[in-house]
Amino acid sequence: MTRTLALLTLIVVLQACNIKPETIQPNIVPEPQSMVIDDDQAYTITEAPILAYDDDKAILTAEFLNEYLNSVGWKSQIAQNEEQPNISFELINGLEAEAYHFSVDDNGVHIQASTEKGFFYGVQTLLQLLPTDSHSANLPFMAIEDAPRFKWRGLHLDVSRHFFPVEFIKKYIDLMAFYKFNTFHWHLTDDQGWRIEIKQYPKLTEVGSQRKETMVEKNFNPYKGDAKPYGGFYTQEEIKEVVAYAEARQVTVVPEIEMPGHALAALAAYPELGCGPGPYEVGTIWGVYDDIFCPKEETFAFLENVLTEVMDLFPSKYIHVGGDEAPKTVWKKSAVAQRVIRREGLKDEFELQSYFIQRMEKFLNANGRQLIGWDEILEGGLAPGAAVMSWRGEAGGIEAAEAEHNVVMTPNGSMYFDYYQGNPETEPLAIGGMITLDKVYNYDPIPAELDEAHHKYILGAQANLWTEYIKTADHVEYMIYPRAVALSEVVWSQPEQRDWERFQQKLTKQYQLLDARDVNYHVSPPEGLS
Ligand code: TNX
Numbered sequence: 001m002t003r004t005l006a007l008l009t010l011i012v013v014l015q016a017c018n019i020k021p022e023t024i025q026p027n028i029v030p031e032p033q034s035m036v037i038d039d040d041q042a043y044t045i046t047e048a049p050i051l052a053y054d055d056d057k058a059i060l061t062a063e064f065l066n067e068y069l070n071s072v073g074w075k076s077q078i079a080q081n082e083e084q085p086n087i088s089f090e091l092i093n094g095l096e097a098e099a100y101h102f103s104v105d106d107n108g109v110h111i112q113a114s115t116e117k118g119f120f121y122g123v124q125t126l127l128q129l130l131p132t133d134s135h136s137a138n139l140p141f142m143a144i145e146d147a148p149r150f151k152w153r154g155l156h157l158d159v160s161r162h163f164f165p166v167e168f169i170k171k172y173i174d175l176m177a178f179y180k181f182n183t184f185h186w187h188l189t190d191d192q193g194w195r196i197e198i199k200q201y202p203k204l205t206e207v208g209s210q211r212k213e214t215m216v217e218k219n220f221n222p223y224k225g226d227a228k229p230y231g232g233f234y235t236q237e238e239i240k241e242v243v244a245y246a247e248a249r250q251v252t253v254v255p256e257i258e259m260p261g262h263a264l265a266a267l268a269a270y271p272e273l274g275c276g277p278g279p280y281e282v283g284t285i286w287g288v289y290d291d292i293f294c295p296k297e298e299t300f301a302f303l304e305n306v307l308t309e310v311m312d313l314f315p316s317k318y319i320h321v322g323g324d325e326a327p328k329t330v331w332k333k334s335a336v337a338q339r340v341i342r343r344e345g346l347k348d349e350f351e352l353q354s355y356f357i358q359r360m361e362k363f364l365n366a367n368g369r370q371l372i373g374w375d376e377i378l379e380g381g382l383a384p385g386a387a388v389m390s391w392r393g394e395a396g397g398i399e400a401a402e403a404e405h406n407v408v409m410t411p412n413g414s415m416y417f418d419y420y421q422g423n424p425e426t427e428p429l430a431i432g433g434m435i436t437l438d439k440v441y442n443y444d445p446i447p448a449e450l451d452e453a454h455h456k457y458i459l460g461a462q463a464n465l466w467t468e469y470i471k472t473a474d475h476v477e478y479m480i481y482p483r484a485v486a487l488s489e490v491v492w493s494q495p496e497q498r499d500w501e502r503f504q505q506k507l508t509k510q511y512q513l514l515d516a517r518d519v520n521y522h523v524s525p526p527e528g529l530s
Contacts, residue, residue, distance in 0.1 A: 023140040027509035028128045029485055030180055030492035031502075032102075032146040039140045043104050047135040048075040049086035058089035058111075060248065061119040068127070072516070074135050087111070087126070089119055098182075098250075099147035102126070104139045120250045121146065121180055128509075132516035150445060152408050153491035154183035154254075154462030155484060157476070160190030160265070161286065162467040163232030164476065170245050172476070175519060177249035179488035184246055185320065185462060187256045188234075191264035191283035195233045196255070198309050201270065201302070208265035209233040211282040222429055222469060225285040239313045247315075254372070255314045259303060260293040260356050261326030267291055273299045275334035286468040290329045295340050295356050304363050311367055318387060321360050323373035326353060350380030358383040372408070375400070391415075391464070394447045401450055401457035409461040414443040415487075417479050418466040421522055428478070429469050437524040441486040441500055460491050474520045481521035485510050 023042045026035065049069070053062045062078050065087070069076040079085065087109040092101070094114060100122035101112040111122035125144065130137050155176055157164070164172075173184055188196045194208030209232060214225035221227075234242070246253045263273075264283045271278030275294035283289055293299050310319065328349035331337035341352050354377070361371040361383040372387040375396025382388070387406035390397025397407040409415070412433065419433035445461040463484060470476055485507070489498055507524075514521050 023138050024129055024131065025509070026129060026140070026142065027506040028125055028144075029503070029506055029510055030488040031497045031499075032125065032144045033494055033497065034146070035142060035144045037140050037142045041106075041141040042138045043106065043108060043141065045086050045109065045130075045137045045139065048077070050084075051076055051078045051087045051089070052080055052085035053078075053089035055089075055091035057091055057116050058113075058119045060116060061123055062089055064120070064248065065123045065126070084108070089113075089122075096147050099145075100125070102142075102144040102146065104142050109139065117250050120177075121148075124178055124180055127178065128513070132512045148180065148492045149494055150458075150460030150491045152183050152460030152462065153181045153488070154185055154408065154410075154460065155181055155480070155487075156185035156187060156410070156462055156464040158187040158190065158465060158467045159195050159234075160187060160193040160467075162471050163193065163195060163230075164473055165232075166234065166238045166242060168473040168476075169242050171473075172480075173242070173246045173249055173251050175481075175484070175517065177251055178513075178517075179484060180492050181484070181488065182251055183254055183460075183462065184251050185254045185256060185464075187258075187466075189256070189258045189265065189322075190262045191289050192286070193231070193233075193282060194265040194269065196239060196257075196310070197233060197235045198306050199236065200305050200309065203269035204266060204306075205233040206269070208269040208282060211265075211284050214284045223286070226471075236309075236313060243314060252316050253314055254316045254318050254320055255310055256320035256322055257303075257306060257310060258322030258324075259360065260295070260353060261288070261324065262322055263293045264289045264291055266293070270302065273302055275330045275337060288325045288327060290327045292326050292330060293356075294334060294336055295331070295352060296336050300359055303360065307360070307363065308367075311364075311369060317370055318372045319364055319369050320372050320389070321357065321364075323353070323357055323377040324375075324391070326376065328353075346380075348380070352380070353377075354380035354383070357386065361386055372406075387459070389462070397458070398447055398450050401454045404454070404457060406457055406459050408459050409445040409447075410464055411443075412464075414439055415461060415463045416466070417463045417483050418468070418470065421479070421483060421524065427522075428475065430479075431466065431469060435483070437483055437486050438500060440483045441489065441498070441503060443487075443490050444495065445490065461487070463487050477520040478522050481514055481519055482507060482510060482524055483522075 051062050051066055066076050066078050090112045092112045095118055097115050098117045100118040102122050102125050103110045113119045192211055194204045198204050211230050213229055214227045243253050267274045267280040268282045271280055273293055274291055331349045344355055346352050357377050364371050375388050375390045375392055378396050388400035389408045389410055391410050391412055393411050397409050401407045418431045419435045420427050420430045421436055445458055446455050
């Protein structure tokens, strides 16, 4: 109260002296579609703003904002039928699902939308404007009309190579939502660890989530593995908690269950699913393994049962089945695999992989879901309705889009956040490659060579974080931020709204916002290397 009084006094004094208190500079990221500012007039939100909404569609978002503000020291409250709320949520008709209008005038802050998603993004814009060092904001009059450029605005996290606890996953999602990302790609299984509880197959986590000490190297070599026993997994209860948490932040969680390759942890648990005699061990070194799922009926039944539990946990329309880096060495030698090739009249092991993926697609489709996989699923023939995640450059994505398949662009030349972002001599060990902040910023998910008629198949883009060399939550954040801040403009803002100079100026405020959220980030120099 005393603070409010002091502030009011200050404003009165300033007005009497005809000095305008400084208004907040709207350094909003991602840059909105359109923004008109009238710096001559301002509206002050003081420590205890009143929130109100005129439609039930805004309840959850109003509560989200209220809770957030209180968690960082504001004393906001929701009060319905308040004559003059400071922040009002107003339902308007006709805006697209994720669009919103945001304005500041004499009557306060207005967030207008037609959907819950729209209200939510209006709130994120407000949170971009609020200062981090005081509980009062002098907002210039403004009018923003905003909507995203792309439907798929994604970040991925590999929790197999290293495991990150639920609390951190929630923080990861919080930050995604803050930058208006809407898709969290959760890479849950790989050679080096199976991290999701599957009730029907308890050994997946009992055995498959634990790896032994690296064997090949007596001397610790971080390029090869951890040299230590390592483990961890999420229970189904934890997964549900994360999915609900994400849903409240308008983030869809897309689970990935790798097949037919990157399956060694599953084979260690259930050796009968491999083509060889076994036994297998959970991978202890990084890289690609020859042992993959064998295309036998038992394997298909297993995978369908696993996916059934996965679909019960994840409402996402898309289910990611991996498909990448599946060496055909073992299938070439396997009598079972060769028999399937003959029985199905297939040409080779690539067509066998295509057959494998097509069976999974039929199963997912029969359950109302869509398959998405890495671009290797193009080899040997793309499953009829599959979406493609293009990681080995953009060629796979272009080919898929031209064939009228949906595509998510995630080329390893621009979207691999496990690559270095600065001088390798001073940066923590990374997997190689160099993706600086400006490189991310200048990426365009629509390839220049794709003809316009097929642009609509590019759903959007996503950055991937593979964690072979990333063991701690702090390090994850360091690799993701601020590159994800740059990516948010790539996937949300219109190309003509993107401006590298302006973006760099906006970063100062973004660093403050990240500090306030206790995020570890890399301070990127203006150009190139640190
Ligand atoms: C390739 S990208 C992989 C991952 C590795 C990554 C390292 C992709 C679909 N597969 O298994 O972690 O390279 O950058």
